[in-house]
Amino acid sequence: MSNYIPLFLMLVIAFGFGAIMANLSKWIGPKKPTKEKLSTYESGMEPIGTTRDRISIKYYIVAMLFIIFDIEIVFLYPWAVTFDKIGVFALGEMFLFLALLFIGYIYILKKGALQWD
Amino acid sequence: MFDLIFYIFAFITVVGAAVTAIHRNIVYAAFALLFTFVGVAGLYVMANADFLAVTQMMVYVGGILILLIFGVMLTNRIQSANIVVNAGPKPVVAILSLGLLAILCAAFFGPSATHSEKSKDGKTASVSSWSNYTQQPWAATQWNKDANERILSEKFGAPSEVKTKEGSSGTSVEIGKLLLSDYLLPFEIVSIVLLVALIGATMIARKEPTLEEEALSESLS
Amino acid sequence: MFDGLRDLLIGLLGKGDLADVLAVVVYCALPLVVILLYALFAILAEMKLSAWLQDRLGPMRVGPWGILQPIADILKLLQKEDITPTQADKKLYNLSPFLVFIGSYLGFAVLPFSAMYAGARLNVGIFYLVAVSGLVVVGILMAGWSSNNKYSLFGAMRSVAQIVSYEIPAGLAILSVVMIAGTMDLQTISKLQEGGVQNWFIFGGPKNLAGFGGATAWALAPVMMIAFLIYFIASLAETNRVPFDIPEAESELVAGYHTEYSAMKFALFFLAEYANMLVVSAVASILFLGGWNSPFGEFLGGPVMGLVWFLGKAIFFVMVQIWIRWTLPRLRVDQLMHICWKVMIPFGMATVLLVGTIVTWFAH
Numbered sequence: 180m181s182n183y184i185p186l187f188l189m190l191v192i193a194f195g196f197g198a199i200m201a202n203l204s205k206w207i208g209p210k211k212p213t214k215e216k217l218s219t220y221e222s223g224m225e226p227i228g229t230t231r232d233r234i235s236i237k238y239y240i241v242a243m244l245f246i247i248f249d250i251e252i253v254f255l256y257p258w259a260v261t262f263d264k265i266g267v268f269a270l271g272e273m274f275l276f277l278a279l280l281f282i283g284y285i286y287i288l289k290k291g292a293l294q295w296d
Numbered sequence: 297m298f299d300l301i302f303y304i305f306a307f308i309t310v311v312g313a314a315v316t317a318i319h320r321n322i323v324y325a326a327f328a329l330l331f332t333f334v335g336v337a338g339l340y341v342m343a344n345a346d347f348l349a350v351t352q353m354m355v356y357v358g359g360i361l362i363l364l365i366f367g368v369m370l371t372n373r374i375q376s377a378n379i380v381v382n383a384g385p386k387p388v389v390a391i392l393s394l395g396l397l398a399i400l401c402a403a404f405f406g407p408s409a410t411h412s413e414k415s416k417d418g419k420t421a422s423v424s425s426w427s428n429y430t431q432q433p434w435a436a437t438q439w440n441k442d443a444n445e446r447i448l449s450e451k452f453g454a455p456s457e458v459k460t461k462e463g464s465s466g467t468s469v470e471i472g473k474l475l476l477s478d479y480l481l482p483f484e485i486v487s488i489v490l491l492v493a494l495i496g497a498t499m500i501a502r503k504e505p506t507l508e509e510e511a512l513s514e515s516l517s
Numbered sequence: 518m519f520d521g522l523r524d525l526l527i528g529l530l531g532k533g534d535l536a537d538v539l540a541v542v543v544y545c546a547l548p549l550v551v552i553l554l555y556a557l558f559a560i561l562a563e564m565k566l567s568a569w570l571q572d573r574l575g576p577m578r579v580g581p582w583g584i585l586q587p588i589a590d591i592l593k594l595l596q597k598e599d600i601t602p603t604q605a606d607k608k609l610y611n612l613s614p615f616l617v618f619i620g621s622y623l624g625f626a627v628l629p630f631s632a633m634y635a636g637a638r639l640n641v642g643i644f645y646l647v648a649v650s651g652l653v654v655v656g657i658l659m660a661g662w663s664s665n666n667k668y669s670l671f672g673a674m675r676s677v678a679q680i681v682s683y684e685i686p687a688g689l690a691i692l693s694v695v696m697i698a699g700t701m702d703l704q705t706i707s708k709l710q711e712g713g714v715q716n717w718f719i720f721g722g723p724k725n726l727a728g729f730g731g732a733t734a735w736a737l738a739p740v741m742m743i744a745f746l747i748y749f750i751a752s753l754a755e756t757n758r759v760p761f762d763i764p765e766a767e768s769e770l771v772a773g774y775h776t777e778y779s780a781m782k783f784a785l786f787f788l789a790e791y792a793n794m795l796v797v798s799a800v801a802s803i804l805f806l807g808g809w810n811s812p813f814g815e816f817l818g819g820p821v822m823g824l825v826w827f828l829g830k831a832i833f834f835v836m837v838q839i840w841i842r843w844t845l846p847r848l849r850v851d852q853l854m855h856i857c858w859k860v861m862i863p864f865g866m867a868t869v870l871l872v873g874t875i876v877t878w879f880a881h
Binding site: 192234 | 597600639644674677685784
């Protein structure tokens with residue numbers, strides 16, 4: 180797994196660089212906080228209501244559908260690097276795999292889950 | 297060096313999990329899962345399972361975590377609420393968790409974990425699971441001077457002379473071959489499970505439009 | 518590359534641990550140098566190109582033709598006050614710029630800049646690159662939530678929904694390349710496309726590949742062009758660029774998820790955003806347009822020219838992204854989701870199945 184050592188070092192470097200960048204303005208920049216300056220920006224108005232409100236369920240549906248299709252893609256990758264060595268059988272298997280998902284896709288399409296309104 | 301990286305990832309994983317379990321603010325608990333997932337991905341890499349590690353990143357960090365956070369934001373007034381888990385009378389909980397700890401320790405260090413292995417010369421070698429674990433290939437390669445030089449000059453991103461399609465394969469090719477041979481049925485069942493999940497997700501989350509709304513959208517279109 | 522660097526440092530510092538450690542650190546920090554130099558260039562390019570497209574001159578005061586403007590901008594950002602709103606959730610607010618930047622920097626780790634240099638050569642290369650963008654997504658969501666600002670939250674939610682949606686067509690388009698190449702290692706994928714423009718994957722990949730011949734590759738060419746188009750459109754959406762910039766729609770959301778950020782924390786988001794543009798452009802050029810390969814085969818090839826070709830192709834796509842930004846109008850959210858789920862995903866699946874069928878048909 181020595182190929183992953185540079186990756187780990189890059190993680191450390193990225194973190195270090197980020198830490199320096201984020202703190203630079205703390206060291207260099209001015210510090211004159213006022214109450215107005217530290218208030219939430221809402222185009223110059225007093226903030227109305229709360230941000231911690233319920234979000235639309237549409238986002239949740241998108242995330243759920245994403246996970247399902249994501250897992251499908253995860254299964255497609257190991258198939259993609261081997262299918263040509265196995266032949267017609269592997270292709271048939273994948274047609275079956277995707278056909279089943281396609282039924283589900285048609286279902287959610289008809290149900291209107293992909294409708295963003 | 298490998299040991300050090302292992303302990304760093306293990307630490308990240310455990311701390312992330314602990315914050316998730318303990319923290320009163322549910323959004324913090326959800327975000328702490330990120331560190332657990334990344335730590336586990338790191339541990340997978342150290343166990344030579346790179347495909348699994350990337351899958352972990354892709355599905356858990358990119359998918360499940362986002363879904364969890366969306367779920368939290370979807371739930372009314374939970375974001376600022378203090379979550380208190382009331383699991384039962386404290387002595388009972390303490391005894392139960394200590395018992396679990398004892399069982400886990402026994403399973404890990406105890407005699408039952410020691411299993412016999414026939415080595416090449418016919419001798420029966422007894423290896424405890426812990427020493428077996430530390431004898432993993434990555435652990436054996438200490439970050440000493442010559443290993444360092446060998447690794448860096450041979451494998452450190454240096455271009456090899458791969459010309460044909462049979463390049464560096466890693467675990468993904470093996471997984472692909474197994475999926476299309478020994479584990480064909482589970483593979484196909486996965487697609488059925490995904491189909492069921494798709495239908496279930498749509499059924500639960502999608503609000504059927506009421507008659508009023510339908511009439512409104514028809515009159516608009 | 519690494520050996521050369523190590524020898525150089527041993528020459529300078531003498532043999533010892535210091536030279537070795539420094540060599541490793543410098544080797545791993547090289548993408549950072551590329552990002553910073555590229556960011557200076559891209560900021561100027563964005564200003565100048567937008568000006569020319571609108572028949573203006575753009576910045577002209579700082580340096581000749583304003584070429585020092587990005588440096589002036591950075592100096593200005595350095596002198597700004599670091600503001601953490603009182604309503605914000607301090608810990609997560611400070612953590613999220615890191616996550617976003619780390620996510621995009623880790624993307625650079627596997628890019629083969631030339632035949633000599635790839636930070637880390639993983640055999641799950643491109644799959645890793647798709648997965649690591651998940652960190653950016655979590656960072657954006659964290660920024661939006663912790664700012665406790667409605668603009669930030671809406672921007673983050675839209676951004677996340679859009680990025681995860683478009684990851685699917687992008688993954689499917691990438692898959693069609695992986696199917697021909699038979700590997701996910703980006704350096705190997707680049708190497709396979711050696712020997713001139715006809716061997717690039719957009720034209721069906723190498724014509725002398727073991728297993729199947731030139732006819733297969735030419736038959737694949739039209740499908741691969743569609744796959745390239747799918748990837749390019751999806752990459753625009755994943756970097757929140759026009760026409761998919763609804764998460765940062767300034768007329769309704771001010772600046773999206775980084776509305777509350779100021780000074781160098783804002784700069785970190787900005788840098789990560791531009792770095793992401795380069796990553797997706799680089800991936801497009803590696804997967805479909807030969808990566809570091811010269812289009813003329815051996816002519817103008819070699820490791821050093823390879824770097825030039827690679828960065829040239831990648832920056833060309835960054836330029837196209839800028840050009841598109843100042844040309845096209847913004848899409849509505851429903852149009853955006855419609856294009857992803859009802860147009861690009863079916864097309865992506867069709868390309869995967871077509872590539873599979875063609876390869877199997879000819880190879881067996």
